[in-house]
Amino acid sequence: MTSVDSFSQKENMAASNTAGCSTPSNDDNDVPTYEYIDINTKPFHFGTFENLWKETLNPKYYSFHDVHQETEDEEFGQEMGIPPETVNELKVICSLDTLRCCPENQPPVTDVVPADPGLMTLRMRKRRQDYKQTLHREFTCRQDLYATELESLGIGKKPLNPEDMLPEGEMTITVNVLFPLIVERFKQVRARQTLQVLMSHKLTQLRDAICCLQDLQVSGEFSNTPDTAPEFISKDLYKSAFFYLEGIFYNDMRYPEASDLSQTIREWAASHNFPTFQTAKMEETTFRDLKIKVGYPYLYCHQGDCEHVVIFTDIRLAHRDDCLDRKLYPLLTYKHRMISRKCAICNLYISRWVTSNDSLAPTDPCLFCEACFRTFHYDPQGNKLGQFLAFPYVDAGAFN
Amino acid sequence: MEYFIEPVKSDCEDLLSRFQRTESVRYEEFAAIWRKMDFPSIFYGKMAANEMRAFSRLVMTTAYPYVLPPYNFQIRVGGLYLLYALYNTQLAVPKEKITIALKDWESIMKFQQDAVNSQHYDVCYIFRKLLSDKAVFFAAMPKPLSFQVKRKPKRHLVCEAFRDRPARVKDLITTETLEEISNVQEHYEKVKATITASSGQSDTAISLINKDLGACLQDTVMTYQNWLDEVTGKRTDSGDAADPGEGTSKQGDSSRRAELLASIKSKSYGQLTEASKSRRHRQVEMDMFASETKHTPGVRVRNRMPSLKARTKKNLLNKGNLREEILQATKQWHLSVAEQDKPAKPRDHKRFKYSHPA
Ligand SMILES: [Zn+2]
Ligand SMILES: [Zn+2]
Numbered sequence: 001m002t003s004v005d006s007f008s009q010k011e012n013m014a015a016s017n018t019a020g021c022s023t024p025s026n027d028d029n030d031v032p033t034y035e036y037i038d039i040n041t042k043p044f045h046f047g048t049f050e051n052l053w054k055e056t057l058n059p060k061y062y063s064f065h066d067v068h069q070e071t072e073d074e075e076f077g078q079e080m081g082i083p084p085e086t087v088n089e090l091k092v093i094c095s096l097d098t099l100r101c102c103p104e105n106q107p108p109v110t111d112v113v114p115a116d117p118g119l120m121t122l123r124m125r126k127r128r129q130d131y132k133q134t135l136h137r138e139f140t141c142r143q144d145l146y147a148t149e150l151e152s153l154g155i156g157k158k159p160l161n162p163e164d165m166l167p168e169g170e171m172t173i174t175v176n177v178l179f180p181l182i183v184e185r186f187k188q189v190r191a192r193q194t195l196q197v198l199m200s201h202k203l204t205q206l207r208d209a210i211c212c213l214q215d216l217q218v219s220g221e222f223s224n225t226p227d228t229a230p231e232f233i234s235k236d237l238y239k240s241a242f243f244y245l246e247g248i249f250y251n252d253m254r255y256p257e258a259s260d261l262s263q264t265i266r267e268w269a270a271s272h273n274f275p276t277f278q279t280a281k282m283e284e285t286t287f288r289d290l291k292i293k294v295g296y297p298y299l300y301c302h303q304g305d306c307e308h309v310v311i312f313t314d315i316r317l318a319h320r321d322d323c324l325d326r327k328l329y330p331l332l333t334y335k336h337r338m339i340s341r342k343c344a345i346c347n348l349y350i351s352r353w354v355t356s357n358d359s360l361a362p363t364d365p366c367l368f369c370e371a372c373f374r375t376f377h378y379d380p381q382g383n384k385l386g387q388f389l390a391f392p393y394v395d396a397g398a399f400n
Numbered sequence: 401m402e403y404f405i406e407p408v409k410s411d412c413e414d415l416l417s418r419f420q421r422t423e424s425v426r427y428e429e430f431a432a433i434w435r436k437m438d439f440p441s442i443f444y445g446k447m448a449a450n451e452m453r454a455f456s457r458l459v460m461t462t463a464y465p466y467v468l469p470p471y472n473f474q475i476r477v478g479g480l481y482l483l484y485a486l487y488n489t490q491l492a493v494p495k496e497k498i499t500i501a502l503k504d505w506e507s508i509m510k511f512q513q514d515a516v517n518s519q520h521y522d523v524c525y526i527f528r529k530l531l532s533d534k535a536v537f538f539a540a541m542p543k544p545l546s547f548q549v550k551r552k553p554k555r556h557l558v559c560e561a562f563r564d565r566p567a568r569v570k571d572l573i574t575t576e577t578l579e580e581i582s583n584v585q586e587h588y589e590k591v592k593a594t595i596t597a598s599s600g601q602s603d604t605a606i607s608l609i610n611k612d613l614g615a616c617l618q619d620t621v622m623t624y625q626n627w628l629d630e631v632t633g634k635r636t637d638s639g640d641a642a643d644p645g646e647g648t649s650k651q652g653d654s655s656r657r658a659e660l661l662a663s664i665k666s667k668s669y670g671q672l673t674e675a676s677k678s679r680r681h682r683q684v685e686m687d688m689f690a691s692e693t694k695h696t697p698g699v700r701v702r703n704r705m706p707s708l709k710a711r712t713k714k715n716l717l718n719k720g721n722l723r724e725e726i727l728q729a730t731k732q733w734h735l736s737v738a739e740q741d742k743p744a745k746p747r748d749h750k751r752f753k754y755s756h757p758a
Contacts, residue, residue, distance in 0.1 A: 080524065108441070
């Protein structure tokens, strides 16, 4: 018994850096584990998690450079204590040729499901494809096409300036930001945008990357002075915002005019016997400082009451095939495409104005594009015709 | 895309159970089955680029659990080969990666250690190749999580036939526990000695424990282990399961290695009785399925109920002579239909859906 154990221990020692990796210490609760299986994790400290992976791994396995195959094979032989001939033999035995089902000179037709397939998956795909063919028109989902387009933008992208190269071992975090549910049309689809941020980013960098229509709204009635309208967008007027993550309000206090939006909530909570919430500054917090749950819905609030659910879906070491230009992060990888509302007159251009109490319009409210709005409501000298109220309209498709 | 999880899982398990029947952990055996099943074709069929990507991702996450506990060593080897094969034959460009969670890394390293210790060089080589090919994402969790709370969660159900049979006795009595026991024993003897020295009583009165407990325990465990090895050895005699590797066995430590191999072997291949039992179970299941679908041969039964409207209409129309009248009547609420438009084909109402631009 003892002899076997000491033997295997010796082997363990020799083998501990096989593949150049060791095992992380398991007495640490910053190793993410499920709170609810397949739904969300328990809270863990992002920075510690990052360190755990990096202590464990041989850097060559997350480097952006190729591992030199020959030195790799040589090292493998040495660690295993086997001669180069045996390694070569292994190389042949495990080569990718062993996985090919057709002869090399006859590449298979990959976009056809083979007749009478044995695999369950293929039978399912065949059924679905046959069904699709019975449909009268080809159904291509524009949402998906657009997603592919966006996704492929970042893949393997290298910076022009080598200084902007993402450092090896940087971690990327994927964040889903949902559109607020107060808008009727978002009740059925969970419209979202997906962003990739870096571990070293500040929370404010994520904040600035979130695009929301409410930030672009212009408030006020401009029928008498339509030319002055687009100067004040809400983003410049109301700069306060916060993230609420694991009991802490992270307030954006970069601007002197910003206020602590969480104050009312905290005061209310204090007067109702809730545990006290903490606050922190968004601009002083990096993702590395966070101790939160992955997969769990948190909150982003701006413009006073525009509330977005924020979910951190994934966190991992950056890979060679990721976008390697640091400047392009936070990187938008997915965005729900909105329907644009067209002008009521030409039905061609996207609306810029909405009018009310408008004797000239067929409906109330009524949408107009810039050109139609001007020609319809003003004479060539720019004088207002008839009575109406005009408000700038920001179309949902503005970000598409 | 989620509807592919079940068929992909069943294809993987089909492949792995064929691999299990070979009672081997050799890559050649795996590759032969892979080719025989024409497994690369799992990626074939007309798919849009993003669909292809999503499917590749799904295949990787579905195959991932087989390299982890509670599966036995042989299945985990098969799982590793499967990931290697799927990764390299997928059609997405760039290839979708295998996501490894930090929590699983320790057990994967242990698994790799086991492979090194028993000199399964093909396993080690392929594991290392995946790492050096950058086929892996080192992540927090094996898949992205977005709080998808479902009424019927689709979790990975462990395939019982592949489960590792725990070697409880071996786990319980290790060198450390034996050392601990002999330490306690020593301490106990000392305390006893001081008591007897002060009171002058004979120490046979409190001799409640066997003097060399540690050695005794070790003997017992060894005997048990030998017996177990004998039994399982008999069972797998036919296969070449113990074949250590590519002809590199060193005669020097062959006996020690044989012992080690035997322990791993008993872990990996002691499944035969359980396996056949569960296969019988599967047979029963299939019979049940057959009897269920007997009344509609060849047609896949949809268990979705037709809508209330459809059912009402069907009921009414079945009442023979009422038919014409009802058809007329049901049209009366189509107020906007002009007289001359009546015989026109029913229009497709799928014009505008407010919320979904897809
Ligand atoms: Zn908003
Ligand atoms: Zn217009």
